[in-house]
Structure formats: structure tokens, C-alpha cells
Amino acid sequence: MSVLTVVQRELRMMFVSQPKIAAVLFGVPVLYVLLFGMLYSASVVKYIPTVIYDQNQTEVSRTLVQAFEDSERFHVVAYTASQEDADDYLRNEAAQAAIVIPPDFSRDIKRGSSAQVLVIVNGTNLLFANPVVGSAQEIVQTFSAGAGRQLMEKAGQLPETALGSSAPVRFGLRILNNPTYGYANFIVGGLGANGLQLGIVLAICTTLTSIFRRLEEWQGISSWQIVLGKLLPYWLWGVVSYLTYLVIAYQFLLLPVKGSLLELLMVGSAFVFAVSSIGLFYSAIAPNEIQAIQLPIAYIMPAFLFSGYIWPDFAMNTFSKIVSSILPLTYAAVDIRDLMLTGYAPALYKDCLVLSVMGGVLFILSIGVVSFRRHRIENGQRKLSGEGAE
Amino acid sequence: MFWQICKQELYWIFRKDPRRAFYLFGSSLFYVILFGLLYNPNLVNAIPTVVYDQDQTMLSRALVQAFDDSERYHIVAYVTSEEEMNAAIQNKTAHAAISVPPNFARDIKKGVSSQVLVSANGSNIAVGNAIISSAQEIIATFSARVSQELAEKSAGLLPTSAAHYSAPVAFQLRVLNNPNLGYLNFFVLGVVMAALQEGILLALGSSLLNDKHDADQFGKANPILLFAGKLLPYWLGGIIAFACSLLLSVALFAIPCRGNLLLLFFLGAAFTFAVTALGGLAALAFKDEVDFNRLLLIYAVPAFLYSGYTWPQQSMDQLSFWLSFTFPMTYVTSNLRSLMVSGYAPNLANGIGSLLLMGSVAFCLAGVVYQRQRRRFLAQAGEE
Numbered sequence: 137m138s139v140l141t142v143v144q145r146e147l148r149m150m151f152v153s154q155p156k157i158a159a160v161l162f163g164v165p166v167l168y169v170l171l172f173g174m175l176y177s178a179s180v181v182k183y184i185p186t187v188i189y190d191q192n193q194t195e196v197s198r199t200l201v202q203a204f205e206d207s208e209r210f211h212v213v214a215y216t217a218s219q220e221d222a223d224d225y226l227r228n229e230a231a232q233a234a235i236v237i238p239p240d241f242s243r244d245i246k247r248g249s250s251a252q253v254l255v256i257v258n259g260t261n262l263l264f265a266n267p268v269v270g271s272a273q274e275i276v277q278t279f280s281a282g283a284g285r286q287l288m289e290k291a292g293q294l295p296e297t298a299l300g301s302s303a304p305v306r307f308g309l310r311i312l313n314n315p316t317y318g319y320a321n322f323i324v325g326g327l328g329a330n331g332l333q334l335g336i337v338l339a340i341c342t343t344l345t346s347i348f349r350r351l352e353e354w355q356g357i358s359s360w361q362i363v364l365g366k367l368l369p370y371w372l373w374g375v376v377s378y379l380t381y382l383v384i385a386y387q388f389l390l391l392p393v394k395g396s397l398l399e400l401l402m403v404g405s406a407f408v409f410a411v412s413s414i415g416l417f418y419s420a421i422a423p424n425e426i427q428a429i430q431l432p433i434a435y436i437m438p439a440f441l442f443s444g445y446i447w448p449d450f451a452m453n454t455f456s457k458i459v460s461s462i463l464p465l466t467y468a469a470v471d472i473r474d475l476m477l478t479g480y481a482p483a484l485y486k487d488c489l490v491l492s493v494m495g496g497v498l499f500i501l502s503i504g505v506v507s508f509r510r511h512r513i514e515n516g517q518r519k520l521s522g523e524g525a526e
Numbered sequence: 527m528f529w530q531i532c533k534q535e536l537y538w539i540f541r542k543d544p545r546r547a548f549y550l551f552g553s554s555l556f557y558v559i560l561f562g563l564l565y566n567p568n569l570v571n572a573i574p575t576v577v578y579d580q581d582q583t584m585l586s587r588a589l590v591q592a593f594d595d596s597e598r599y600h601i602v603a604y605v606t607s608e609e610e611m612n613a614a615i616q617n618k619t620a621h622a623a624i625s626v627p628p629n630f631a632r633d634i635k636k637g638v639s640s641q642v643l644v645s646a647n648g649s650n651i652a653v654g655n656a657i658i659s660s661a662q663e664i665i666a667t668f669s670a671r672v673s674q675e676l677a678e679k680s681a682g683l684l685p686t687s688a689a690h691y692s693a694p695v696a697f698q699l700r701v702l703n704n705p706n707l708g709y710l711n712f713f714v715l716g717v718v719m720a721a722l723q724e725g726i727l728l729a730l731g732s733s734l735l736n737d738k739h740d741a742d743q744f745g746k747a748n749p750i751l752l753f754a755g756k757l758l759p760y761w762l763g764g765i766i767a768f769a770c771s772l773l774l775s776v777a778l779f780a781i782p783c784r785g786n787l788l789l790l791f792f793l794g795a796a797f798t799f800a801v802t803a804l805g806g807l808a809a810l811a812f813k814d815e816v817d818f819n820r821l822l823l824i825y826a827v828p829a830f831l832y833s834g835y836t837w838p839q840q841s842m843d844q845l846s847f848w849l850s851f852t853f854p855m856t857y858v859t860s861n862l863r864s865l866m867v868s869g870y871a872p873n874l875a876n877g878i879g880s881l882l883l884m885g886s887v888a889f890c891l892a893g894v895v896y897q898r899q900r901r902r903f904l905a906q907a908g909e910e
Contacts, residue, residue, distance in 0.1 A: 156817070160820060160824075164824055167824070168827065168828075171828055171832075172828075172831065174843060174845060174846055175831060175832060175837060175842060175843075175846045176837060177843050177846075178841045178842070178843065180841075181837075181838060181841045182841070183840070185840075200695075226702060227868075227870055227872065228872040229864070229872050229873070230872075245695065250695070250696050251695055251696070252695075252696045252697075252698045253695055253696070253697060253698065254698045254699075254700060255697065255698065255699050255700070256699075256700045256701075256702060257699070257700070257701050257702065258701075258702050258703060258868075259701040259702055259703050259704030259705065259707050259711075259712075260703045260704055260711070260712065260863055260864060260867050260868060261712065261835075261836070261838060261860075261863075262655075262704075262707060262709070262712045262836075263836055263837060263838055263841075264838060265701065265704070265707055266655040266658075266659065266707065269659045269699060269701075269707070270655070270658045270659050270662065272697070272699070273659065273662050273663065273666070273697055273699075274662065276695060276697040277662070277666050277697065279695055280695035280696075280697075283695055284673070288677070291677075293637075304634045304637075304639050304640065304669055304672045304673050304676060305589070305634065305639070305640060305641075305642055305665055305668055305669035305672060306639055306640070306641045306642070306665075306669070307641075307642060307644065307661065307662055307665040307666070307669075308641045308642060308643040308644065309643075309644050309645075309646070309658065309661070309662075310643060310644070310645040310646070311645075311646055311648035311654065312615055312645055312646065312647050312648055312649075313647055313648050313649040314648035314649050314651075314654070315648070317648050317651070317654065319651060319837065321649070322648075322649065322650065322651045323651075327827070327831075330827065331827075334823060334824065334827075338820045338823060338824070342816065425816050426732075426815050426816055426819070427545075429815075429816045429819045429820065430545075430549075430728065430819060432823050433549075433553065433724055433728060433819075433822075433823060433826075434553075434556070436823060436826065436827070437557075437717065437720065437721070437826060437827070437830075438560055438561075440827075441561065441564060441717070442564060445650075446650070446652050447564060447565065447570075447652060447709070448570060448621070448650060448652065448653050450572060450573070450574060450621075451567050451569075451570045451571060451572070452564070452567070453563065453566060453567060455563050456563060456564045459560075459564075473649055473650075474618075474649065477649045478616070478649065480616055482616065482617040482618050483618070
């Protein structure tokens, strides 16, 4: 028997006798991309429920309120008549933000004594709070610049210079790589990669564990042939699954895929290799199938959140950096996103190298463990039969 | 009889198969520590930034200084061309770039407004958000100061009124419950609930799918009683794990606990009840523990992300919105966060009610299924 026979046997197992294995490996990433593509299809959090407490009720204050109403970010759910009412809305989470305009708002502006607009936001869910802070700041500043210009004109400046002196420094913002600033662009690629590694680990992590119970079936095949023969089908099928989820992301979810297919394939196959080898290694050392399947619980969620995909590496403390550095997803997820959104991943080659080394080392270790456990079991059996003969 | 069943189950959890105790109590505690440590910095600070100052005057340097003084930014390089600036962002040596136009100071003095361009790499929204809000604030403050000086000079106003003329409307922000918009308060509790759910389900699956051991001993027991007796220790264990993980997050990571302890207890009890009952029902559909565990792991991430804990339910499309109601996590995560962080959760009663209803329905269904499976099992055992 050779590697090819092992591959054939494994393929038959994956697709014919236990098709759930192939289904899990292929299905989880595809399912994740579809599920989360659907979940984040709105891509931007808009229409944030907002209450307005306008104590001024003048033309000026209503202009400001109108500016909030015109923004897609805010959805004015109520106008309240007291601060308590506004607080109640926030407390009951019927509103996430409140805009409070003071009683002397328009008089203060006209007089040239500064008027304050208070924006209150519930900070518990950052997906509400961040857009509120950003948009409200922008709306109030634009309004302020306009009001300042009128004041300057009154104070005797020419209209052209009035704006220049009331808002001399303007803020220009350019969001690169994700111009719509969409959440789906940001997160779906990585969740797909996380699904991919989950699928691989779930499919592969029992594959070597089972051979120790039926060693006689594997006689005449060396350990490296077994491990290699078992790795190849999962690797290939994993890459197919990876490409499928990219196609779905591109074709159905309309996410950008700007990078070259070759580079995407490169990082994908290195990643699948590394994760498959981890799964193989674990299946080699796990005492039984049930325990082999339970490793991923400690691994999957941390692997995603520690990968630097959301919480960036430069903001991690030393502990997190160390954890992050041993997880394969760290070397793939961000690169996949970069390739999708910008078409260029600066760390691509370095990361592919790290993944290959990681995979290679674990692959060799797996061979070591398999041959060690085989010898031990075979020696045990020989001893037993020897004793029996005596 | 019932207590004997519970005792037997406890014996399994702690002595014969301590893996179960480990899952039940360990997973949520493990997650508290792990993610408490990850999000301990709380804010994305020291964002690597490049500066492209085409003006090189005192004024432009004052603006750059304002960025440098902010904790948010860490200036890694000063570049001399737009290409270099773009390359720095492409190569990710920087995530933000500040570009000051030529004639910045001259334009301002002339009374022509000038635009500072902040470029942010938007592919990671956690970084992008930190840049947008703070850059806007820094520039607004700077602009107001410059404008005040201008008004004093050109319009001949007194300094105090000049300040008001130049920035007549001030933006004041009050962030409730999570003042610096940190990640610890926002994220950790939900992830811990996801781990708690997984822990209960793994332990429970191990019990229900290997429970042939108590067939002889409790052969005559009422199947419903047997089933309830097997579930009860996991429910109680789940409540204890819930309490311990909250305690740990408060003690170690200073996550605030402003809510009423009794309400927190009810929420935890209702959640663990729903998870135990639903898990019991789901486990009965499987023959093999390995397959059941596969399902659990696939379930974990969607259950968390669909719960409305991060991506709000109001921004979901119709299908996702309805789907989100089928996950017990939906009723616990946001309520727990509100209760802990703000002391009040408006949807708490609703959430607890839904969890109890979910749990009761699942428990009744599971009871019926278990009864059938048990009869078949005993009949087979009798034949043999």
C-alpha cells in the first residue's frame, strides 16, 4: 500500500461511508458566510432611535433639529417636553441617543455667547454609540460653522472671508479600503475563515484517533504514509471549500474581492494546511474520539477574537500578543480581508511562510506521535501474545 | 428516587467523568479571564499614524502636536510625499495619515479656510471608529482656537466674544453607562454567556448520550423523573457558573455591577434553564456524542452574533430578525449587559419570560421524547 491507497480510503470514508465529514468541512464555512452575509446585509447601522428635547423652540433650534432629522443615521422617535422624559427614553432603550438644546440657544448664538448642544448617548452597545458620536459631532460642527459665518458677517466681515474665519480649519475625512464603511466588508471574510477552520478541525480531529483501535488494517503502511495520505484529502477539500466561500461572498453578497486569485489561493492553502495539521496532530494525541472533538471548544472563539481581526495587534497587551502569535487565523484572516478590500496584503508572504512552517512542524510531530503510539500498542500486543504462547 | 438520580448524576459530574465539571464551570471562567485580558486595554489607543505636513509652519506643527499629544495617536513617521503616505497605509506601517495642505497657515491668515485631510484605513472598523471621532474632535478644537485668534485680529473683537463668534455652538457629549466607549464593558459579558452555554451543553450531551449506565439502577423509575433528575444538576451547576463568572469579571476586570442581584440571579437562572432544557431536547436527537459536539461548535458563533448583542436587531433584515428570536442568547446577553453596566434592563421581564417559556416547552417535548426512547431501550434490554 502507498500514500495513494490511504488517500483513496480516506476519500471513500469522507464522501461515501461518512458523508457528514465532507459535509461539515465544506458546509460550515459556506453556512457561515451565508448566515453572516445575511445578518450584516444592511452593512451600516442607520436610523438610530433618537429623542429631541428642544427647550428653545425657535427657528434656529429647529434648523438644527432638522439637520438631525435629515441625517440617515438618526431616526427621531419623539420630541420630549422635559429632561426626565428624555432620560426615560434612554433608560428604556426606546432611544439610544438624545439631543438636548438649551432654552437660550438662539439668543446665545445671536448675542455671541456660546450655546451648547448636549448629545447624550447610551454607550453600552458600541455599534450604536460610535456612529452617534461621529455623526452628531459632524452635524453640530457644520451647523456651528454656518452660524459663525453669519455672526462674522454681522460683525463686519465680507461673506467670503466670514466662513474662512469662523471655521478656518475644516476636517476632511478619507476612509480608505472600505469607502462605505460597511460592517459586512469588515467582518464577513474573517467569519468565513473562522468557519473554515472550524469545519476543518471538526472533520479532521478524529481521523487519526480511530486508527489506533484498528491497527491491523494499517499493517504494511508506514506512519508518514498514513499521516500524509490522511492530510491530503482534507487539505484539498478545505481549499475547495475556501474558494467556494469566496465565490459566494463575491457573487451573492457582492463583497469586493480585489486581490489576485493566486494570492488568495496562496494564503488560503497555507492556512488550510496549518489548520489541518493542527487537527491531525490533535487527533494523533487524543485518547479517544470524544475528547478529540472537544478541543475546538477552547479554540474556535478565542482564535477569532485573538487573531487581530477586530481588536488590532498594536492595541494588544503582551499576553494577548503571545496568544495571538500561535494561532493560525492571525496569519490568514487579516490578509484575506486585505486582499478582498484593498487587493494588497503587506504581510502576505511572511504570513504564508509562518503558516507553512507551523503546518510542517505539526505534520512531522503527528508522524512522530503516530509511530510512537503504534509501536507501543504493537509491543503491548506482542507481549500479550508472547505470554499467551508460554 | 429523584434525589438518588440527582446524586448519581453529581457523582458522575465530579468523580467518574470530571470532564463534565470542567466544561460546566470551566468554560465560562476561562472565557472571563481570556477575554478580560484581551480587552483589558479597553480602548484602541496609540494608532500608528503618519504625518504629511506640506506646510511646515508653526501653525501646522501646532496641529500635528495636537495629534501627537492625544493618546489615540502614535506618530510613526513624517513623510514628504503623498505616495509615501499612501504606501505607509498600504503597508500597514500606519493605520491613519494626517495631511496638512501647503499654504495652510497663509490661507488661514488670509481668511480662506483650509482643509486638513485625515485618511483612515477603514478595513478594520474598530480602528476606523477610534480615528473618526477623535480626529474630528482634535481638529474642531484646533479650528476654534485659530478662529478665535482671527476674530480678535480681523474683526477687532474682544477675546471672549471672539471665542463665541468663532464657535458659536459647542458640542457637548455625554456617554451614559460606558463613558469612554471601552470594549471591556461592551463585549466581555456576551462572550462569557456564549461560553457558559457551550459548557452546559457539552456537559449535558456527555450525560444524555452516555447514560446507559443508570439503566439497571433506575430501571423502574418514571422516565420523566429520571430525565428531570439528570438535568437538574446541570441547571444548578450552570447557575453557579453564571454567578462565578460575573463575580470574576467584576473582581478581576472591574466590569461594573450596578444591577439588582436578585434580578441578575433570575436572569441567570432562566437562561441556564432554557439552555439545559433545549440542550436536553437537542441531545435526544443524536445517537453519538461526537456528532452532537460537532453541532454545538457550529452553533456557538451564530448564536452569539445573531443575539443582537453587537449588531443590533433593528438593523437586521427580516429573516435574520426573526431568526434571532430562536436563540436563547438573544434574551440574555443584552439584558445582562444593561443590567450590569447601567443597572436597569428595560426588556428584562420580557427576556426572562421568553427564556422560561422556551425552556418549559423544550422540557415538555424532551420529556415525551425521552419517555419513548426509554421504553424502547428497556424493551430491548428486556428481550436481551
